Amino acid sequence: KxxxxxxxxxxxxxxxxxxTLQCNYTVSPFSNLRWYKQDTGRGPVSLTIMTFSENTKxxxxxxATLDADTKQSSLHITASQLSDSASYICVVSALxxxxxxxxxxxxxxxxxxx
Amino acid sequence: DAGVIQSPRHEVTEMGQEVTLRCKPISGHNSxxxxxxxxxxxxxxxxxxxxxxxxxxxxxxxxxxSAKMPNASFSTLKIQPSEPxxxxxxFCASSFKTWPGASTDTQYFGPGTRLTVL
Numbered sequence: 006k007x008x009x010x011x012x013x014x015x016x017x018x019x020x021x022x023x024x025t026l027q028c029n030y031t032v033s034p035f036s037n038l039r040w041y042k043q044d045t046g047r048g049p050v051s052l053t054i055m056t057f058s059e060n061t062k063x064x065x066x067x068x069a070t071l072d073a074d075t076k077q078s079s080l081h082i083t084a085s086q087l088s089d090s091a092s093y094i095c096v097v098s099a100l101x102x103x104x105x106x107x108x109x110x111x112x113x114x115x116x117x118x119x
Numbered sequence: 120d121a122g123v124i125q126s127p128r129h130e131v132t133e134m135g136q137e138v139t140l141r142c143k144p145i146s147g148h149n150s151x152x153x154x155x156x157x158x159x160x161x162x163x164x165x166x167x168x169x170x171x172x173x174x175x176x177x178x179x180x181x182x183x184x185s186a187k188m189p190n191a192s193f194s195t196l197k198i199q200p201s202e203p204x205x206x207x208x209x210f211c212a213s214s215f216k217t218w219p220g221a222s223t224d225t226q227y228f229g230p231g232t233r234l235t236v237l
């Protein structure tokens with residue numbers, strides 16, 4: 006069964022600090038992995054999309070890594086800001102022939118405080 | 120561009136009533152997706168369309184759910200009859216390239232419709 010597990014469930018950090026969110030998956034055959042940021046009361050916004058051959062991708066202060074061998078991904082946030090407070094969702098896509106199946110993590114809720 | 124537009128933003132209805140959620144994708148986009156999000160189950164893909172044609176509806180929970188896309192600029196998700204367990208936030212998203220061949224394409228989400236079934 007395809008699964009995506011994210012950790013931690015929630016996290017509180019001080020503004021300016023760095024943090025790393027984890028995503029472990031058992032999805033096959035792997036196609037790509039996405040990280041989304043979802044502010045409270047809003048729709049998810051795509052941060053990064055990585056395919057099998059990519060192991061690092063950055064979007065400003067957000068850097069995602071992918072280890073396809075161990076089936077792990079991480080999202081590193083540098084110099085956190087109050088606006089980074091949100092839920093971060095990992096989504097893994099499996100591609101079989103003409104069908105694509107998405108498996109969603111339950112997210113990590115990040116709170117950045119003063 | 121106004122982004123993906125959904126209406127209504129909030130819907131409160133009684134069990135047994137019909138509910139229709141509406142979505143206008145970003146102009147020029149060729150794929151449209153309906154998602155449901157709850158605290159218990161997180162985000163779930165219900166159905167997606169390529170060029171107005173439903174491709175995969177395996178995520179639709181029951182026959183009470185139906186979705187249509189009569190043209191490139193409009194889609195509906197209907198629940199009939201509604202039940203309390205249908206209470207959730209329903210998101211519509213669109214992407215430029217069709218799925219799943221271009222599955223690395225960015226999906227743009229609407230603001231969601233918060234549905235409460237009493």
